[in-house]
Amino acid sequence: xxxxxxxxxxxxxxMTTVLRILxxxxxxxxxxxxxxxxxxxxxxxxxxxxxAAGGDTxxxxxxxxxxxxxxxxxxxxxxxxxxxSGTVGAREAKGSPPDGYTLYAVHDYIHLVHYAGxxxxxxxxxxxICLLSATPSVLTASPKTPWKTWAxxxxxxxxxxGQITVGATLGSTSHIFPxxxxxxxxxxxxxxxxxxxxxxxxxxxxxxxDLTDSNLTQKGKVDAGQLKFLAIAAEKxxxxxxxxxxxxxxGMDIVYAVLRGLVVxxxxxxxxxxxxxEACGKAAKEPEFADAMxxxxxxxxxxxxxxxGPFLDKLDRESKVIMTELGLAKK
Numbered sequence: 001x002x003x004x005x006x007x008x009x010x011x012x013x014x015m016t017t018v019l020r021i022l023x024x025x026x027x028x029x030x031x032x033x034x035x036x037x038x039x040x041x042x043x044x045x046x047x048x049x050x051x052a053a054g055g056d057t058x059x060x061x062x063x064x065x066x067x068x069x070x071x072x073x074x075x076x077x078x079x080x081x082x083x084x085s086g087t088v089g090a091r092e093a094k095g096s097p098p099d100g101y102t103l104y105a106v107h108d109y110i111h112l113v114h115y116a117g118x119x120x121x122x123x124x125x126x127x128x129i130c131l132l133s134a135t136p137s138v139l140t141a142s143p144k145t146p147w148k149t150w151a152x153x154x155x156x157x158x159x160x161x162g163q164i165t166v167g168a169t170l171g172s173t174s175h176i177f178p179x180x181x182x183x184x185x186x187x188x189x190x191x192x193x194x195x196x197x198x199x200x201x202x203x204x205x206x207x208x209x210d211l212t213d214s215n216l217t218q219k220g221k222v223d224a225g226q227l228k229f230l231a232i233a234a235e236k237x238x239x240x241x242x243x244x245x246x247x248x249x250x251g252m253d254i255v256y257a258v259l260r261g262l263v264v265x266x267x268x269x270x271x272x273x274x275x276x277x278e279a280c281g282k283a284a285k286e287p288e289f290a291d292a293m294x295x296x297x298x299x300x301x302x303x304x305x306x307x308x309g310p311f312l313d314k315l316d317r318e319s320k321v322i323m324t325e326l327g328l329a330k331k
Contacts, residue, residue, distance in 0.1 A: 087118055123312050123316055147228075233256035
């Protein structure tokens with residue numbers, strides 16, 4: 001009887017010790033996270049841009065990086081991780097440690113390629129930091145094409161279904177935009193795949209494709225006779241290109257802009273995200289950023305992390321509907 005009581009007492013003592021160790025470990029872990037967040041950032045931060053240098057996305061985040069650096073207090077290093085309609089960069093960003101030292105420069109394609117079945121990565125694999133910009137799409141034609149107006153293009157497209165070529169990144173925004181026009185106008189295009197805007201522009205400038213999705217950054221080439229703007233997907237005509245009609249004017253209820261923002265891997269501590277959120281807000285308000293965006297045919301369209309999260313949820317629902325209606329969603 002005495003031996004049994006001693007055994008029981010010993011067991012309870014061991015269990016009590018184990019519980020105390022576990023409690024102490026948990027307490028230390030709880031203290032470690034705020035301490036790391038308090039000292040964040042202590043080293044340079046990588047910003048993954050999933051498109052090539054010189055493309056639209058790169059040209060928007062590159063001028064933003066030094067402004068964010070100014071307010072976060074550490075260098076922001078841009079890494080162009082390209083391939084597979086932006087999904088190579090997405091996978092790298094998703095697999096990075098959730099410590100605030102990897103930012104992901106994202107746009108609407110993250111929703112589109114997921115529903116197209118191109119990648120398993122989805123927007124909810126990340127935490128929102130901020131929305132930064134909105135770039136209205138412009139239907140753009142090669143100077144080697146015969147049309148001067150949308151009406152002429154539409155007439156030709158109806159006579160030659162599937163023969164007019166469109167340079168696009170398949171499953172991404174440059175694919176969805178002309179696909180919306182196809183559906184609204186009752187025409188059929190032929191798509192040629194390119195990885196991002198830079199190679200698409202080289203193709204259309206060389207006359208290798210007839211059409212592409214671009215934006216007002218190409219206005220100089222239009223003025224020089226190297227490209228033709230046929231229609232802009234905005235609510236109203238843009239002061240920078242007052243002669244370019246909106247798709248709405250042309251009878252198509254299409255308003256389309258590429259929306260770009262920053263996210264971080266899921267699990268990044270809230271305190272770290274709060275610091276990034278605050279720094280992004282300050283950087284987005286810098287006059288230099290607005291000036292840089294104007295040159296990119298873009299408007300600053302800032303949303304904080306708290307606003308950007310619900311916005312991404314809404315954008316994802318809308319993207320699923322669009323992809324399904326266009327017959328591009330994987331079944």
